[in-house]
Amino acid sequence: MELGIGIGWRPEIADEVEALTGVDWVEAVAENLCADHVPDSLVRLRERGVRVVPHGVALGLGGADRPDPVRLASLAARAELLGAPLVTEHIAFVRAGGPLTASPRLEAGHLLPVPRTWDALDVLCENVRIAQDSLPVPLALENIAALITWPGEELTEGQFLAELVERTGVRLLIDVANLHTNHVNLGQDPAKALDELPVEAIAYVHVAGGVERNGVWHDTHAHPVTAPVLQVLAELRSRVDPPGVLLERDDAFPPAAELAAELDAIRATLRRAAPPAGARPTTTRDAARDGDGPGVGDGTGVGVGVGVSESDGDDAGNGVGDGGRAPAAPVPAGTRDRTAVAQTALLSALVAGTPAPEGFDHRRLRVQSRALAAKRADVVAKVAPELPEILGDGYRAAFLAYAGGRPMSGGYRRDALDFAEHVLIAGGPADPVARRLLTYWWQDRSGARPPRRTTRLVRAARAALVGK
Numbered sequence: 001m002e003l004g005i006g007i008g009w010r011p012e013i014a015d016e017v018e019a020l021t022g023v024d025w026v027e028a029v030a031e032n033l034c035a036d037h038v039p040d041s042l043v044r045l046r047e048r049g050v051r052v053v054p055h056g057v058a059l060g061l062g063g064a065d066r067p068d069p070v071r072l073a074s075l076a077a078r079a080e081l082l083g084a085p086l087v088t089e090h091i092a093f094v095r096a097g098g099p100l101t102a103s104p105r106l107e108a109g110h111l112l113p114v115p116r117t118w119d120a121l122d123v124l125c126e127n128v129r130i131a132q133d134s135l136p137v138p139l140a141l142e143n144i145a146a147l148i149t150w151p152g153e154e155l156t157e158g159q160f161l162a163e164l165v166e167r168t169g170v171r172l173l174i175d176v177a178n179l180h181t182n183h184v185n186l187g188q189d190p191a192k193a194l195d196e197l198p199v200e201a202i203a204y205v206h207v208a209g210g211v212e213r214n215g216v217w218h219d220t221h222a223h224p225v226t227a228p229v230l231q232v233l234a235e236l237r238s239r240v241d242p243p244g245v246l247l248e249r250d251d252a253f254p255p256a257a258e259l260a261a262e263l264d265a266i267r268a269t270l271r272r273a274a275p276p277a278g279a280r281p282t283t284t285r286d287a288a289r290d291g292d293g294p295g296v297g298d299g300t301g302v303g304v305g306v307g308v309s310e311s312d313g314d315d316a317g318n319g320v321g322d323g324g325r326a327p328a329a330p331v332p333a334g335t336r337d338r339t340a341v342a343q344t345a346l347l348s349a350l351v352a353g354t355p356a357p358e359g360f361d362h363r364r365l366r367v368q369s370r371a372l373a374a375k376r377a378d379v380v381a382k383v384a385p386e387l388p389e390i391l392g393d394g395y396r397a398a399f400l401a402y403a404g405g406r407p408m409s410g411g412y413r414r415d416a417l418d419f420a421e422h423v424l425i426a427g428g429p430a431d432p433v434a435r436r437l438l439t440y441w442w443q444d445r446s447g448a449r450p451p452r453r454t455t456r457l458v459r460a461a462r463a464a465l466v467g468k
Contacts, residue, residue, distance in 0.1 A: 158196025
């Protein structure tokens with residue numbers, strides 16, 4: 001299935017995306033779309049023949065629990081609503097705790113890395129098969145950026161992805177910016193990962209910007225794409241012609257001209273890195289198949305076949321996932337429990353201040369913990385912009401103090417309500433006008449059902465009078 005050159009569609013840049021020339025497809029965050037309504041901008045793009053791919057961020061397929069049927073059904077509904085050729089998610093866990101550990105449920109609000117171990121792989125593969133069976137179109141999974149690594153890992157990233165594809169037939173969404181992030185932060189070689197992974201299983205590629213601070217690369221999606229990231233894209237293109245390449249931008253959106261220039265840079269990189277006509281680059285996986293090198297199958301148990309169909313994606317069912325999927329094996333007894341305990345201990349250390357699990361880099365855990373709290377503050381400010389307006393310059397400090405002792409147990413909107421309630425219970429804000437405004441805001445949103453229109457008008461008028 002050829003996608004071409006695409007860009008991440010976001011409401012903030014909907015007009016700019018529509019105005020760009022040479023955009024073949026767009027990707028939209030699935031959780032930001034209504035299940036029964038397509039935004040007008042996406043409707044117009046589809047009418048022009050631009051494909052739309054829903055990109056999920058909340059399934060947590062790398063988590064210890066089996067995928068939530070409600071979340072799966074929601075993702076499937078969005079795929080059907082958009083007429084999508086495939087859906088994508090991440091190789092990550094996003095929550096922990098709950099019944100498997102008899103502990104409170106914790107939400108990360110972020111994509112966290114799964115350990116590259118056989119236990120984690122067993123759990124991930126079963127979760128992927130459950131997702132494949134629930135979705136109306138093929139599934140592709142994305143490698144993530146990380147600030148931390150798990151102790152005692154048994155596989156490299158490339159080996160882990162190769163085995164995942166071998167067992168499930170799932171497609172891959174390779175984020176070259178994430179490969180660069182892991183190179184800077186964790187010392188992992190992008191070229192080695194590309195050599196080991198099954199590039200023929202790639203559905204498409206992400207390219208995004210970031211920034212380095214104090215020796216740590218932050219995958220912000222809010223900065224221009226850098227030369228090192230484009231170099232990783234060139235490394236990938238020298239091995240395979242990806243069916244699609246997409247520019248991601250999630251914040252600090254630039255003018256349309258800058259987006260167009262970044263797309264041009266991506267196109268130029270792909271042209272320059274293409275191997276000469278007729279040339280076939282050799283990777284370590286090729287060497288392993290030909291018996292000329294150790295490859296990823298020598299002594300590791302990692303397979304090298306992928307069983308990827310060359311279908312254009314128009315067939316019903318899961319396409320590559322059905323034809324190339326190895327027979328399912330049940331997850332060994334105790335594996336999910338062990339995974340749950342390990343992930344809960346890590347997430348609790350990151351968001352609840354519990355002791356760091358043995359073997360982790362404590363400095364990196366502190367960096368990750370601060371990053372999670374900062375992201376919570378930023379996202380809550382977006383989903384509830386009234387809060388920083390009411391609290392003014394004190395919003396961020398107040399939220400970070402709250403986040404330090406209050407792990408997120410639901411979504412960001414729930415987090416916003418809990419934060420407002422916490423401030424009010426603590427007697428804040430000190431300014432009486434701000435306190436009344438915050439009280440009215442919390443009352444409007446905390447009831448069992450949304451207030452009626454008359455109630456909203458009365459409260460809005462009262463808030464306006466208080467604010468004068």
